[in-house]
């Protein structure tokens with residue numbers, strides 16, 4: 001077999017479908033967040049970033065940067081081992097205690113990323129719970145899908161955000177055997193929020209465990225940033241809450257929070273926890289400072305909400321179609337992979353605006369979009385510049401405007 005030709009052909013196919021992924025390589029500028037520098041033909045060009053998942057700018061805050069750098073100086077760069085073999089620092093345990101407190105749970109368990117926490121926890125639960133069926137929302141993230149796949153448990157997919165379909169599918173399962181419902185709170189591409197209370201009602205009716213991914217909600221929702229479950233007063237009804245430290249908390253790492261026995265069970269059996277080096281303790285310290293800060297400060301969340309509302313209002317004025325949702329994610333709908341890429345390239349080249357196009361397979365074909373995430377750090381002038389640029393390009397690309 002000509003392996004090289006195989007790889008080249010596959011890449012060529014992606015390119016011809018408009019789905020080849022290109023990333024912008026940026027030099028970040030912490031002093032002037034949310035800006036970055038792009039190097040073009042030996043010249044530096046300032047760029048405003050509009051698609052970061054450092055939703056509240058915490059990764060650029062003095063608090064987090066100083067905590068991480070000071071702890072790296074004192075403690076070193078790496079953990080030096082897996083959690084069970086010399087890699088557990090006091091800073092990891094402190095962070096786990098903070099996360100348990102954030103979610104009102106007995107315990108929490110850290111992983112090296114949100115992806116790993118989903119994959120490791122779901123694959124462990126699905127493979128160890130007796131005769132387990134995992135009921136997975138149709139729009140769950142790739143990390144959950146991979147975890148479920150590698151658990152080899154039976155999998156049932158229920159319609160996205162549809163508790164009635166979940167109820168029907170649970171009722172059709174044979175009696176006996178473990179049942180685990182896996183879903184998210186804020187779905188990252190459409191920015192919609194799950195009907196959590198109804199899903200938990202169905203779970204309780206059928207005696208099922210619940211696994212809730214709050215990756216796009218922690219830090220952002222709830223009075224202390226405990227996510228949608230905290231905001232709705234439902235945390236105690238969710239069996240296991242999963243989150244990331246890499247988005248609103250601005251650092252790196254993932255976790256699950258639940259009962260002490262459940263976290264200890266995953267700690268004891270999950271290969272994704274056992275067989276990998278622990279997070280650098282300095283990052284754990286930075287994440288801890290970030291979580292603690294957002295448990296006590298509403299300022300970032302309020303400013304972000306204000307910027308999201310302002311951007312939506314101006315997009316409406318220009319009749320730029322954006323998906324209506326109750327979250328901080330503003331999907332501007334394009335509906336064509338080539339146009340989405342053209343818009344993204346032109347925004348970067350001509351307007352100094354960076355928004356990555358989102359194409360298949362991340363979203364369904366025909367729903368290609370620019371996914372915009374306003375942060376508390378964007379200024380009114382930034383918002384006006386973005387909306388004005390989009391409006392000009394909308395005319396240039398002959399894209400249809402939203403109906404008033």
Ligand code: PLP
Nearest residue numbers: 113114115141143188215244246
């Ligand atoms: N869960 C969801 C819903 C996500 O969107 C992501 C990443 O975007 C993850 C988990 C993985 O989190 P992390 O980036 O910390 O690996």
